[in-house]
Amino acid sequence: MMDVGRHPRIELMTFSEVESVTGYVGNFQVTVRKKARYVDASECTACAECSKVCPVAVPDEYQQGFSSRKAIYLPFPQAVPSAYILNMENCLGNNPIACGKCAEVCEKKCINYDDQDELVKIEVGVIITATGMQVYDPTEYDEYGYTRYENVITSMEFERLICAGGPTEGHFIRPSDRRAPQTIGFIQCVGSRSRDGRGNPYCSNICCMNTVKDTLLLCDHYPGIEAKVFYMDIRAFGKGFEDLYMRSKEEGVRYIRGIPGEVIENPDTRNLTLTVENTTTGRLEKHELEMIVLSQGVIPRQDGDSIRKLLTLSTTSDGFIMESHPKLKPVDAPTRGIYLAGCVESPKDVKDSVTQASAAAARASILLNAGKTKVEAITSQIDTDKCNYCGICAKVCPYNAILAPDRKAEKAPIIIQAACAGCGACAAECPQDAITMRHFTDEQMMAQIEAILEVEPHKHLLTFACNWCSYAGGDDAGTARLQYPTTCRLIRTMCSGRVDEKFVWHAFRLGAPIVLVSGCHFSDCHYISAVRWTQKRMDRMWNKLDKLGIRPERLRLEWISAAEGQKFAKVMREIEDAVKAVTTEEIEFTMKVLAEEEAKNKAKKEKRKAKAAAEVTA
Amino acid sequence: MSDNTKVQETEKHQVNFAFREKLNSIAEGFRHNYCYQCGACVADCPAAYYSESFNPRLILLKAILGFEDELVRPDSEIWDCTNCYTCSERCPQDVRPVDVIIALKNLCVKEGKAPPLVRTISDTVLDSGITTKVTSLTERRRQELGLPPVKSYPVEDLKTMLEGD
Numbered sequence: 001m002m003d004v005g006r007h008p009r010i011e012l013m014t015f016s017e018v019e020s021v022t023g024y025v026g027n028f029q030v031t032v033r034k035k036a037r038y039v040d041a042s043e044c045t046a047c048a049e050c051s052k053v054c055p056v057a058v059p060d061e062y063q064q065g066f067s068s069r070k071a072i073y074l075p076f077p078q079a080v081p082s083a084y085i086l087n088m089e090n091c092l093g094n095n096p097i098a099c100g101k102c103a104e105v106c107e108k109k110c111i112n113y114d115d116q117d118e119l120v121k122i123e124v125g126v127i128i129t130a131t132g133m134q135v136y137d138p139t140e141y142d143e144y145g146y147t148r149y150e151n152v153i154t155s156m157e158f159e160r161l162i163c164a165g166g167p168t169e170g171h172f173i174r175p176s177d178r179r180a181p182q183t184i185g186f187i188q189c190v191g192s193r194s195r196d197g198r199g200n201p202y203c204s205n206i207c208c209m210n211t212v213k214d215t216l217l218l219c220d221h222y223p224g225i226e227a228k229v230f231y232m233d234i235r236a237f238g239k240g241f242e243d244l245y246m247r248s249k250e251e252g253v254r255y256i257r258g259i260p261g262e263v264i265e266n267p268d269t270r271n272l273t274l275t276v277e278n279t280t281t282g283r284l285e286k287h288e289l290e291m292i293v294l295s296q297g298v299i300p301r302q303d304g305d306s307i308r309k310l311l312t313l314s315t316t317s318d319g320f321i322m323e324s325h326p327k328l329k330p331v332d333a334p335t336r337g338i339y340l341a342g343c344v345e346s347p348k349d350v351k352d353s354v355t356q357a358s359a360a361a362a363r364a365s366i367l368l369n370a371g372k373t374k375v376e377a378i379t380s381q382i383d384t385d386k387c388n389y390c391g392i393c394a395k396v397c398p399y400n401a402i403l404a405p406d407r408k409a410e411k412a413p414i415i416i417q418a419a420c421a422g423c424g425a426c427a428a429e430c431p432q433d434a435i436t437m438r439h440f441t442d443e444q445m446m447a448q449i450e451a452i453l454e455v456e457p458h459k460h461l462l463t464f465a466c467n468w469c470s471y472a473g474g475d476d477a478g479t480a481r482l483q484y485p486t487t488c489r490l491i492r493t494m495c496s497g498r499v500d501e502k503f504v505w506h507a508f509r510l511g512a513p514i515v516l517v518s519g520c521h522f523s524d525c526h527y528i529s530a531v532r533w534t535q536k537r538m539d540r541m542w543n544k545l546d547k548l549g550i551r552p553e554r555l556r557l558e559w560i561s562a563a564e565g566q567k568f569a570k571v572m573r574e575i576e577d578a579v580k581a582v583t584t585e586e587i588e589f590t591m592k593v594l595a596e597e598e599a600k601n602k603a604k605k606e607k608r609k610a611k612a613a614a615e616v617t618a
Numbered sequence: 619m620s621d622n623t624k625v626q627e628t629e630k631h632q633v634n635f636a637f638r639e640k641l642n643s644i645a646e647g648f649r650h651n652y653c654y655q656c657g658a659c660v661a662d663c664p665a666a667y668y669s670e671s672f673n674p675r676l677i678l679l680k681a682i683l684g685f686e687d688e689l690v691r692p693d694s695e696i697w698d699c700t701n702c703y704t705c706s707e708r709c710p711q712d713v714r715p716v717d718v719i720i721a722l723k724n725l726c727v728k729e730g731k732a733p734p735l736v737r738t739i740s741d742t743v744l745d746s747g748i749t750t751k752v753t754s755l756t757e758r759r760r761q762e763l764g765l766p767p768v769k770s771y772p773v774e775d776l777k778t779m780l781e782g783d
Contacts, residue, residue, distance in 0.1 A: 194710035232656035252700060261661025277660035282673060
């Protein structure tokens with residue numbers, strides 16, 4: 001951090017919050033709130049005189065509350081910039097009767113009680129999100145007594161107690177009597193790998209090796225200490241990790257496979273007793289320990305939602321930010337020009353964070369050095385003459401690539417070509433048909449539908465398949481030589497969100513027995529959330545089919561991923577039977593009803609047009 | 619050990635998929651198959667504390683492997699469970715060992731493999747609505763203590779309710 005702070009071409013803004021982000025790749029406008037720190041950081045020499053006279057003492061957050069700090073303080077010894085900061089919530093204020101002592105002793109006169117937050121506007125080309133994570137609070141696990149017993153601590157607190165810069169200067173003592181413990185237990189997976197509503201279902205990745213490291217530190221500092229680790233699985237999967245684990249075992253640390261039950265404290269000795277089944281022997285064991293460390297898991301930042309909304313990012317079910325592709329684009333966010341690094345994406349250790357950060361920096365520099373970006377020629381385009389300023393396109397765009405229209409000013413929406421990814425949700429939703437998707441135009445789609453249903457339409461299954469998942473799923477079925485009926489005819493769209501209602505109606509009008517729309521599963525939509533609009537549109541169409549007296553089952557929706565060739569073949573086989581079950585009368589009835597419906601709509605439109613024309617002449 | 623008995627041994631310890639399916643259908647689906655044998659259910663189990671043979675973790679393991687012969691029998695260890703639900707509270711995987719054990723107990727009763735005592739108790743409940751028989755001794759002691767006689771319960775209603783299942 002010191003190096004970053006000193007670098008001539010890096011501007012480090014600490015104690016600042018991002019207020020808003022607008023724009024798109026290469027042209028982001030970011031507003032940053034530089035919070036008032038009430039001390040001029042460029043003048044402060046960190047002489048600590050102010051802190052000495054400050055009468056307020058509050059628990060030190062950095063030391064996990066084990067020691068206290070003043071209202072004017074240095075957050076931690078290596079803080080960058082190396083300048084004091086005044087917490088106004090703790091400060092007594094500058095009223096001379098109340099206090100004002102720090103300003104009196106400051107030789108540099110750099111304390112300003114009237115400091116204000118400052119809004120800074122910056123323009124950047126790319127953004128790397130590295131907002132980190134938080135640790136899990138084990139209060140929920142009441143059986144371990146974290147809130148009741150002083151000698152039950154978390155691994156974060158352990159870190160402060162064993163650190164040379166910690167409140168005890170590295171002397172490891174237990175909180176109740178400030179004595180070095182002789183026996184210590186570690187309980188693993190507190191808040192991780194848990195599906196019962198307490199904690200999180202995922203593995204937190206770092207806690208196993210953190211505990212192994214902790215036991216080695218203890219054995220190194222206090223030879224002869226008896227350390228026991230209660231675990232269900234030790235996941236030592238990285239380079240050199242297994243060696244470290246074995247070294248810990250060689251040092252005499254006991255690894256006991258079993259998750260303990262209730263922890264009970266002896267009120268006289270303040271020692272803790274826990275019962276555990278040693279699952280390797282199948283016996284119940286009781287262990288008396290002087291101290292217990294809960295190996296807490298990690299959770300996403302609880303205030304991360306604001307960043308997520310600002311950058312239109314989505315999260316996975318565990319709350320961490322979703323990457324663009326789990327294997328091929330692990331550091332890219334789905335929104336172009338935004339990259340991820342570190343624990344904001346998933347729990348990871350220092351090495352993995354550094355790796356990801358380096359990758360993100362390299363990915364970012366590709367864009368920055370080129371100075372321009374290539375956009376695939378499949379973006380959307382708007383015909384401003386047809387637009388009636390309803391603003392639906394801006395609402396459905398998952399990338400915020402469409403600037404909303406202004407009805408009063410008759411300002412049509414603007415599509416930012418650099419930000420558009422080409423899903424086509426806007427074109428499908430536009431009630432005026434004012435949006436054209438390049439290379440997936442309405443005319444092209446209609447022509448494909450007509451060609452498929454030209455000969456013997458009742459024998460063909462018309463399928464809309466999205467480029468990334470379902471079309472690739474079909475490929476997968478093909479390369480795996482899976483057998484499925486030959487009746488299906490695929491129309492490729494970039495996203496299932498492109499499938500306009502009118503395509504489906506057109507297909508039914510031309511005598512299609514069944515229409516299948518298929519796309520990516522909800523969680524792996526390649527266009528952030530465009531697939532949700534598919535679902536909404538399908539619901540609408542099923543309703544309409546029902547109202548018109550047509551079986552809604554004739555319009556099918558299936559989520560098929562690129563790896564689900566098996567499912568693709570299975571769905572095709574299933575639908576083949578359904579295609580055969582559709583009778584000629586049914587198809588004729590559908591064609592008739594839909595033709596009537598279309599004629600009615602046309603007449604209505606004509607009438608409206610005539611009326612408008614009459615108004616103009618009048 | 620002859621080769622013959624060896625083969626029998628392995629057959630006995632082969633995974634019985636049919637029994638697994640059967641148990642899945644009565645024990646609220648697939649949930650208990652998520653058990654990763656961490657032993658959290660054993661540490662605070664009062665039955666395991668007093669009986670060395672009782673171990674909810676091993677019962678779950680046997681259930682997952684489908685060891686029907688060892689679980690569904692009158693002297694099976696499942697009958698030591700006190701239904702206190704501590705294991706369900708501790709389990710990180712939401713396996714609910716008690717529910718599996720109750721399902722196994724029901725299976726035992728259905729197949730007539732429950733211990734005789736269970737039959738006696740359930741008969742008493744059907745006859746009188748309570749689990750313990752009221753004897754003349756009970757009545758006498760109650761009279762001595764100045765307590766009213768044990769009131770009778772609407773057993774017919776109870777029977778109607780139970781028939782519904």
